[in-house]
Amino acid sequence: MPTVNDSKLGRPIHVAVCMKMTPDATDLTIDPVKKTLDRSKVKNIINPPDENAFELALHLKDRVGAQVTVVTMGPPFFDVMLRETVARGADRGVLITDRAFAGADTYPTSLTLAAGIKRISREFGDVDLILFGEETTDASTGQVGPGVAGHLDTDQATYIHSLEYDPKTGECKALRSIGGGHEVLKLPLPACVTCELGINTPRLASLNGKLRGIDTELVVWNLGDLTDIQEPTWVGLKGSPTIVGKVDISSGDERDCKTLGGAKDAVDELFERKVVVGGA
Ligand SMILES: Cc1cc2nc3c(=O)[nH]c(=O)nc-3n(C[C@H](O)[C@H](O)[C@H](O)COP(=O)(O)OP(=O)(O)OC[C@H]3O[C@@H](n4cnc5c(N)ncnc54)[C@H](O)[C@@H]3O)c2cc1C
Secondary structure, eight states: OOOOOOTTTSSOOEEEEEOOEEEOGGGOOBOTTTOSBOGGGSOEEEOHHHHHHHHHHHHHHHHHOOEEEEEEESOGGGHHHHHHHHHHTOSEEEEEOOGGGTTOOHHHHHHHHHHHHHHHHHHHOOOOEEEEESOOSSSOOOOHHHHHHHHHTOEEEEEESEEEEETTTTEEEEEEEETTEEEEEEEESSEEEEEOTTSSOOOOOOHHHHHHHHHOOOEEEOGGGOTTOOOGGGSTGGGOOOOOOOOOOOOSSOOOOOOOOSHHHHHHHHHHHHHHHHHO
């Protein structure tokens, strides 16, 4: 594997990949009292686009010898995912876990991950590129990547479908689809980038890799280890400005669905319905 120093950094690029496990989307239940996902009853998998973000990082490792750190904020059982990423080629896995982080919405999730990345930079060398999936299959906001970019004050590109990095210039070029074409984004480092689902084919771990994943010592940090978080009220449920007021479960077959006829009739009926709604 070639190791290519970045001309500006004088060392190979350090890529952090933020990944999480999500409930298998075919198997979701919601606790009717707490109004949160009931995570105890579902099978968890690696959030699918995070697999693509990770594969992109491994591609940079293959091409220019990037250092790859995977980081997750979540419960202790997320260690399975970190071991799998080490098995596939990550240099290390970092698990940020503490009861204080439970119930976090996207703001404290981003803040906690940003604090974790600052600590990774201090312990293992400055992080230059931070990769994310486009969104999760559970809360699906797509806010965490841009949130981390905000907390770390880096440039960002979202929903990219390819990324190239040139060690000679120290710049990344990212492409993202827009209606009828694509945008070309030039990013100086450090930068945060969120990756679309399916941009590459995630590799499988080799047998030797699997053994390395089992044997690896994960880095495990709790709230006290993240010194950039000065108050416990900044994280978890207490640090979450959004409140889930009510969760309704739709069976999908209660919709009042009516197929309208030709264009003129359809327009007339829609106008008519608006009058009824407006007058109600
Ligand atoms: C209003 C609201 C209330 C919520 N309340 C609860 C609750 O009470 N209990 C609860 O368990 N969950 C709750 N959630 C879900 C939880 O906040 C989110 O799962 C979490 O904040 C991440 O947001 P997201 O899933 O939308 O991530 P997105 O922004 O869609 O994720 C984008 C990418 O960011 C990265 N990423 C996201 N989360 C992590 C992570 N933890 N570690 C590493 N990388 C990550 C991944 O690369 C992911 O692909 C709530 C969400 C909302 C919107």
